[in-house]
Amino acid sequence: MSIGLRLEVDLDKIKYNAAKVVELCHSHGIAVLGVTKGFTAIPQIVAAMLEGGVDGLADARMENIIELRNEGFSESITLLRIPQLSNVENVVTYSNVSVNSEVAVIRALGKAAKEKGLVHQIILMVDVGDLREGVMTENVLATVRQVIGLEGIRLVGLGTNMGCFGGILPEYSNLNILVNLGKLIETRLGIKLEVLSGGGTSSLFLVERNEIPAGINQLRIGEGMLLGTDTTNSRNIEWLKNDAFLLKAEVIEAKLKPSVPIGNIGRDSFGNIPEFIDVGIRNRAIVALGKQDAYIEGLVPVDQGLSILGASSDHMILDITDATRQVRVGDELTFHVTYSGLLSVSQSKYVKKVFRKDNIWLS
Numbered sequence: 001m002s003i004g005l006r007l008e009v010d011l012d013k014i015k016y017n018a019a020k021v022v023e024l025c026h027s028h029g030i031a032v033l034g035v036t037k038g039f040t041a042i043p044q045i046v047a048a049m050l051e052g053g054v055d056g057l058a059d060a061r062m063e064n065i066i067e068l069r070n071e072g073f074s075e076s077i078t079l080l081r082i083p084q085l086s087n088v089e090n091v092v093t094y095s096n097v098s099v100n101s102e103v104a105v106i107r108a109l110g111k112a113a114k115e116k117g118l119v120h121q122i123i124l125m126v127d128v129g130d131l132r133e134g135v136m137t138e139n140v141l142a143t144v145r146q147v148i149g150l151e152g153i154r155l156v157g158l159g160t161n162m163g164c165f166g167g168i169l170p171e172y173s174n175l176n177i178l179v180n181l182g183k184l185i186e187t188r189l190g191i192k193l194e195v196l197s198g199g200g201t202s203s204l205f206l207v208e209r210n211e212i213p214a215g216i217n218q219l220r221i222g223e224g225m226l227l228g229t230d231t232t233n234s235r236n237i238e239w240l241k242n243d244a245f246l247l248k249a250e251v252i253e254a255k256l257k258p259s260v261p262i263g264n265i266g267r268d269s270f271g272n273i274p275e276f277i278d279v280g281i282r283n284r285a286i287v288a289l290g291k292q293d294a295y296i297e298g299l300v301p302v303d304q305g306l307s308i309l310g311a312s313s314d315h316m317i318l319d320i321t322d323a324t325r326q327v328r329v330g331d332e333l334t335f336h337v338t339y340s341g342l343l344s345v346s347q348s349k350y351v352k353k354v355f356r357k358d359n360i361w362l363s
């Protein structure tokens with residue numbers, strides 16, 4: 001076993017989660033893209049998703065996609081963030097499909113693909129209300145008319161995204177807008193779209209309840225498969241494992257201290273004025289983990305008796321008075337990560353990644 005600050009990744013659990021999501025979605029005629037942006041597309045984790053049976057991969061960052069190609073992944077990859085006009089050549093070279101909302105970008109993608117002798121597939125994003133990316137519904141038909149004749153690209157479908165900027169929940173009614181637009185495009189323009197991509201983890205809920213509109217045939221799943229959670233619907237997904245990722249950090253001090261600092265309060269190391277409530281002398285621990293390593297609000301102690309009091313760049317302070325087990329210097333504390341926590345620790349060069357596969361720890 002490894003020591004020091006580390007993210008322990010149980011690949012068997014990720015494979016299990018992927019397989020469960022795929023099984024549910026396939027039984028409703030829905031293909032599953034495994035979304036790799038939440039963990040910077042670490043290859044071992046991507047491989048576990050593929051072993052679980054995902055139908056393709058998707059990421060928001062070209063850097064991650066290029067790395068996946070360099071690692072030898074040859075599966076279809078969808079670029080999930082609408083492309084930058086300045087980067088269309090990489091997009092058509094390394095991804096098979098991209099989601100789009102701007103005709104100028106789609107034209108540029110077509111031109112770049114044609115020059116390379118490629119045909120790039122595009123999914124037109126439709127904004128059904130979350131107000132992040134996408135063409136407003138009333139403009140979809142006109143936009144499709146502008147892009148169908150273009151060389152170098154093929155419009156394969158429509159997609160939508162929810163639960164991100166506006167926190168809008170996927171429902172039968174807003175997802176059915178995609179289905180109806182698909183029908184409209186077919187009757188008016190004679191094009192049969194292959195893909196209606198109905199969102200991410202937050203849409204799984206509708207599949208479980210058999211409330212997803214018929215015709216939605218793709219979901220792009222990250223969070224649920226990785227963490228067994230669905231933040232938008234604020235729920236744990238009971239049929240998935242929620243401990244595939246655990247962060248471990250070492251206790252470097254454990255002492256009784258007052259709960260209110262002594263002296264005149266100025267600003268903390270991040271420029272904020274801290275406030276404290278006097279709850280008397282408490283047992284506190286410092287772990288070797290700070291804001292340089294992780295987004296602290298994205299970490300949750302596994303021991304529910306522990307509470308995070310705060311952190312500076314390199315130290316995290318916890319109240320351990322109510323810990324279920326005694327905490328001593330040299331012990332390790334374990335944390336669950338949320339999606340934002342996972343994003344941050346995946347990127348940190350200070351957090352070692354260790355993997356468990358077929359019940360064996362690899363390092």
Ligand SMILES: *Cc1c(COP(=O)(O)O)cnc(C)c1O
Nearest residue numbers: 035080161200201220221222223
């Ligand atoms: C991140 C992202 C997803 C995956 O979302 P999860 O909540 O992690 O399942 C799907 N689609 C788009 C466009 C995204 O940016």
